[in-house]
Amino acid sequence: MVRKTDIKEALASKKVFEIAKEDYNGFKTFVALSIREYYTRTGQKAEGNELFLKDTISITCDDLKKHFNYLPLQEFKLALEYGANGVFGDVKHACDATFKYYLTSYLVLPIRAVTLQEFQSEQNKDVKLIEEHKGGEGYNHIEAMRKRWRENLQLVKNGNTIRDTGGLLYDYLKEIGHCEVTDEQKERVIERLKQAAKNKFDLVSFRLLEQGKKDEKELAIYFQAECLREYFLEEIYARELKLKIELERQKLEENGK
Numbered sequence: 001m002v003r004k005t006d007i008k009e010a011l012a013s014k015k016v017f018e019i020a021k022e023d024y025n026g027f028k029t030f031v032a033l034s035i036r037e038y039y040t041r042t043g044q045k046a047e048g049n050e051l052f053l054k055d056t057i058s059i060t061c062d063d064l065k066k067h068f069n070y071l072p073l074q075e076f077k078l079a080l081e082y083g084a085n086g087v088f089g090d091v092k093h094a095c096d097a098t099f100k101y102y103l104t105s106y107l108v109l110p111i112r113a114v115t116l117q118e119f120q121s122e123q124n125k126d127v128k129l130i131e132e133h134k135g136g137e138g139y140n141h142i143e144a145m146r147k148r149w150r151e152n153l154q155l156v157k158n159g160n161t162i163r164d165t166g167g168l169l170y171d172y173l174k175e176i177g178h179c180e181v182t183d184e185q186k187e188r189v190i191e192r193l194k195q196a197a198k199n200k201f202d203l204v205s206f207r208l209l210e211q212g213k214k215d216e217k218e219l220a221i222y223f224q225a226e227c228l229r230e231y232f233l234e235e236i237y238a239r240e241l242k243l244k245i246e247l248e249r250q251k252l253e254e255n256g257k
Contacts, residue, residue, distance in 0.1 A: 002111055004114070007111065013072040014073055015072055016068055016069055017069045031061050031076070034077040035057055035060065035080070039094055042084050056094070056096055059096045060096050069180070075103075075106065082102065083098070148164055152232055153232050165225035170227070173228070179227050181223040189219065189226050193219075
């Protein structure tokens with residue numbers, strides 16, 4: 001029922017942010033068709049309930065853009081297909097909450113984690129050794145990024161500042177499709193900096209920010225830090241959710257004995 005080939009094919013599709021940015025109508029149509037397919041698979045009726053369906057599609061599109069920006073879009077459809085087939089337990093009523101539950105459950109499937117690792121390894125196999133920025137010897141780009149990934153994940157979990165916000169870590173995660181600065185993230189950063197400047201009576205910086213005259217290159221490190229923080233928080237949430245599901249599965253197995 002759950003096949004690596006299907007997951008790998010879905011992983012190769014365009015990300016939510018790519019399609020939503022290039023062709024929002026196409027993105028919305030894809031979501032609508034996926035939801036209507038869920039109705040068909042589960043035997044639920046969409047007819048006569050078009051207003052609810054329209055609202056569900058709209059909210060689901062917003063949630064995908066906001067919370068699953070870097071999800072390959074075909075994975076959304078696959079998650080709904082698995083949900084309709086009972087992979088995540090009882091088949092639920094078609095609504096936004098159901099689709100989010102299916103999606104988060106899909107993302108922590110062990111087979112999905114294995115397939116993602118294989119997929120990324122295939123994508124990265126042609127990455128060559130690059131020269132270290134401070135000159136001298138080459139080093140393994142992929143291994144260096146994995147090390148920094150682990151360090152930053154732990155830092156964010158502990159509520160500390162992340163490292164390397166303007167350098168290789170962000171570039172690497174962006175390259176493999178996991179990080180992209182959004183307008184919403186920029187707005188949050190700008191508002192925080194405005195408040196900080198105001199509180200410190202840094203009137204020149206505050207006015208520049210208010211007037212939109214602050215050079216974006218100067219702000220890039222803050223934007224990247226915000227993007228990475230959200231990425232790591234999502235990773236932490238996914239791990240905690242996976243652990244919770246595993247513990248619940250173990251309890252069910254123990255109660256069944």
